[in-house]
Amino acid sequence: MRLSKKVAGIAAAAAALFTVVVPATAAVASPRSTCYGGRVCLYAGFDYNRGQVDHWRDFVADDVNLEDNNWLNWDFSNSWHSMNNETSSVRNRVGCSVTLWQHPYYTGAHSTFTHNSNDGFLSNNAVGNNRTSSIDIWCR
Incomplete structure (x- = not known):
């Protein structure tokens, strides 16, 4: 009897040693998964930042120069990283067409996206x- 209790104790200790503990995580809604109506959302990574650093920003009005804008982090905090020449994907929920321009003040190569359009890979567009x-934003 003593031996089987000892074996049972060793087996329990071994099982505890190899048990994987998964910590509980808080459910946080990521902006990458949602672009609310009335907004145009720009993302620093392809496919709306999937598997990448979650830098994003939404717009409700024109912006002539993104150089003075910073990306937001997943938790809505300022990333302190300039948006200029850093957009890789877009979602348009603003209700009208939107044009992304290569240079400030709406110059250079450009690509237009109609309402409710998404593009997770801007490399395939003129703006690049x-x-x-x-x-x-045309309707503002």
Whole structure:
């Protein structure tokens, strides 16, 4: 009897040693998964930052020069990282067409996105990847 209790104790200790503990995580809504109506959302990474640093920003009005804007982090805090020439994907929920421009003040190569359009890979557009410097929202 003594031996089986000892074996049972060793088996329990071994099981405890190899048990994986998964910590509970708080459910935080990531902006990458949602772009609310009435907004245009720009993302620093392809596919709306999936698997990348979650830098994003939403707009409700034109901006002639993104150089003075910083990305937001997933928790809505300021990343202190300039948005200029750093956009890789876009979601348009503003209700009208939006144009992303290569240079400030709406100059250079550009790409237009209609209402409710998404593009997770701006490399396939005239504006290109990491080249957006201004945003023109047509209905504002």
